[in-house]
Amino acid sequence: MKERNKITICMGSSCFARGNRANLELLESFLETNDLRQAIDLTGSRCEQCCPRGPNIRIGETSYHGVDEGSLLDLLEALAAGPEEV
Numbered sequence: 309m310k311e312r313n314k315i316t317i318c319m320g321s322s323c324f325a326r327g328n329r330a331n332l333e334l335l336e337s338f339l340e341t342n343d344l345r346q347a348i349d350l351t352g353s354r355c356e357q358c359c360p361r362g363p364n365i366r367i368g369e370t371s372y373h374g375v376d377e378g379s380l381l382d383l384l385e386a387l388a389a390g391p392e393e394v
């Protein structure tokens with residue numbers, strides 16, 4: 309895993325209502341369970357300017373759209389496995 313990976317979760321009303329509320333809980337739980345709090349810089353944004361494609365989450369410079377809990381878990385597991393995986 310990179311020294312400090314950045315995850316930005318869109319907390320705008322559209323993304324939040326359509327799934328990022330649950331995704332945020334999953335994210336926080338995953339980071340806690342896997343002792344990744346120090347390795348991941350988790351921040352929120354107000355809007356990623358692509359609401360229709362939400363819920364949106366950015367990992368590093370890559371944006372992911374239509375993220376549900378299943379796809380988020382896949383992304384997090386790949387991220388935890390190593391930088392080549394995401």
Ligand code: FES
Pocket residue numbers: 318319320321322323324354355356357358359360362364
């Ligand atoms: S509210 Fe998430 S992209 Fe606009």
